[in-house]
Amino acid sequence: MNVEKRSSVVQTQSRQEMEMEVEVEVEMEMELRRGPWTVEEDLTLMNYITTHGEGRWNSLARCAGLKRTGKSCRLRWLNYLRPDVRRGNITLEEQLLILELHSRWGNRWSKIAQYLPGRTDNEIKNYWRTRVQKHAKQLKCDVNSKQFKDTMRYLWMPRLVERIQAAAAANTTRFTADTAAASSHLTLPPQETGASLPGNAAAIANQAHLPFNSNLDLTSESSGSSEPFATQISPLSDLADYYSLPVNHNGNDDDGHVNSNNDNNNDSNNWDYFQGGYSDSITSPCGYFNQAADFQQNQWYVGGDSLDSLWNVEDIYFLEQQMKNNLI
């Protein structure tokens, strides 16, 4: 660490100490409230923001008469009170997107959240920790291990895609009790699932309100626009388009680093399981997927609509194969 940096660190530390002291003083003076927000506090915050707008959270908290820190107000607004916050179960489509984006970017929750309209980084983070990490624990492997990531890539995600497509296909004919159980997007307007669309995926994306776009460059860290939906959503896009972005097939992203554009230069093996007939074309490192395809055909609609229903004994077998191949 050079002198400049060290000096900066020292300055930062002392500044943070001062901030903490100030916060403690303020807390003692104002008897700041902590913990769950009351309805009255929510109303006060909403009314104030409606009138005065958001930002300058510390002064906002004071001016609104809330005995909360600015930080707390900001968090409450962004994660709960904001009118465009979507609540409720994470849909299959959203699960798929989370898995995909997390495989690319790691724990960059706010970045991932940008691609799930209405979902907050906190919600996605909670989803990952409670659902995905739970399965990693059950499979007795590290959530960051190549084995676990391969299981996601070659088993869970293809299953999600299949279930989404199946549900969308069923959606174009009629609603059934089974479909309703397996699909979480049936509350969406039926006109958006019109059979005139060239494929199911566009409908899937529309139903999920996802930024479904063949031109969407998820790989770019410097696209020149901070707006994730700057590009137009094409109604003619299909799932193959959306997922044809170069995805490292060789596990080289397992270091958790954010990809640069250059990272994709060697990706001759794109994720072909999203290319329409993915279940035929996919080849997992150990050739397992093809063997398991028939089994999956019979299994992956069964159960609920969460990740919970997507893994079973074959995942453990898959992990074992992975471990053999990698001589672990």
Added chain:
DNA sequence: AACGTACACAACCGCGATGTG
């Protein structure tokens, strides 16, 4: 009914980055 446990989600904390006067 009482208790313990697991789970989901809300909220907080620490820290680096950024904005501003």
Added chain:
DNA sequence: CCACATCGCGGTTGTGTACGT
């Protein structure tokens, strides 16, 4: 350029609730 205030992110903890024993 500096000091300070504020923002925003990711990690962690707290809390309410459903479920099992």
